[in-house]
Amino acid sequence: MRSSLLFLLVSALTLNSACSQKKNSSSEVAAANRTPAVAVKSTTSKYPSPKVVTGKPDEFPVRKTDAEWKKQLTPEQYFILRKQGTERPFVNKYADNHEKGNYYCAADHNLLFSSETKFESGTGWPSFWAPAADNSLKVTADNSFGMSRDELLCAKCGGHLGHVFNDGPKPTGQRYCMDSDGMLFEKAK
16 A cells, blocks of 8 residues: 555656646636637747647547547556557657657557657657657647646647656757557668
8 A cells, every 4th residue: 555655646746747848827717717728839930839629629630439449559558648648658669769860659650759869858758859740730728737738649649658857858948758568669671
């Protein structure tokens, strides 16, 4: 019992410190009103920026029922992508992946990231400094767990993938903190 409580406390502290970032007041106001978060801007125009979710029903071209998603996805993928879950840091399959290739959404094979933009963030989750394309991701406000964060969604299916923060490396200054079970990795040929 004690070890379970200690694990939960350590997990909560790790999640809070690794996947949180203080927002400015305009982001807090937007989040409080459940309006979309401010779009992430790259410091250099040659790097893609995700689009802001508007909340329209036709926002995501790939739509399935909950039963269809459960049938298609593994329990771990379903938990991350459809229930906005978070996997444990440091023990997920891509945090320590250093192979060359691309990362795709596990639900619809949408290209998300290239290994060329992956970096070691020290958080225990796979992190990237830029998405593969402007239309790879969408951003919305996430106010869960007492935090205000920018949530990343697959632009095709709307599946939860992780969060983005303004504490990444140059050239963009962004840290796309992703859940491994929301993605599939394919080695470069």
